[in-house]
């Protein structure tokens with residue numbers, strides 16, 4: 001495996017292998033000295049053309065804990081703001097001898113396009129509304145740690161599906177691991193063509209969150225992505241919350257042990273109430289620490305090389 005552009009790039013065995021490596025990496029987080037020598041001498045560039053808190057910082061920490069040299073390039077502050085093309089920017093950075101390029105970009109397909117221009121291994125850290133494979137891996141890893149196995153477990157994904165790359169990657173990862181998935185959204189935020197996709201990929205769709213939640217083994221709430229909305233997808237924020245938010249009342253529809261996930265950043269009071277975000281069954285912060293372990297595992301497998309047991 002040279003790049004990680006999509007969950008589809010991975011076989012089920014490779015997903016499970018990444019989870020095993022992530023479990024080892026997870027232990028590093030509780031050590032006093034959080035450093036492994038695996039990527040000594042390798043250089044990783046985080047190139048983020050969209051805002052990010054957890055994805056960018058976890059890729060940076062992951063690279064550093066594996067002893068890689070890590071630098072960050074963002075659109076603001078790079079020559080992109082002077083009119084340089086994406087191709088020229090990545091070729092310039094890669095001409096410095098970069099081994100790994102972690103890319104977030106607002107255009108769907110950007111990571112695939114960049115992977116065809118450069119020799120470095122490219123990790124897709126989110127491309128438009130298309131995919132976010134490390135988020136899906138960390139979500140499935142977090143749920144698997146909590147639930148034991150995902151086989152036959154009912155995972156309910158609720159929110160702005162139209163604009164969500166997290167949902168698109170999660171469908172592939174969760175169904176691959178045997179989960180039964182139901183996705184819920186208002187009709188205006190249900191992607192067009194989902195009927196054919198759900199039939200071929202084997203997941204369910206619903207507009208009725210109250211009917212689905214009592215049967216959930218896990219719930220994943222998605223952010224309302226206002227920055228990607230060009231029109232009015234729902235009348236008011238209040239109406240969205242009443243129809244689709246994980247409110248205090250809806251929390252009562254879930255069993256007390258049913259895990260609640262959210263990839264963050266959360267719009268508290270819109271798609272998720274504080275009672276749910278901060279509930280004992282919320283895995284939101286566990287997702288963040290698992291994300292670090294998963295990103296360490298991904299960088300390790302892509303960049304460590306065969307001599308260190310990597311898949312690269």
Ligand code: NCD
Pocket residue numbers: 054055126132135165166222223225263264265
């Ligand atoms: C997600 C993203 O950027 O796609 N967040 C993340 O990576 N933690 C989801 C979102 O922005 O809502």
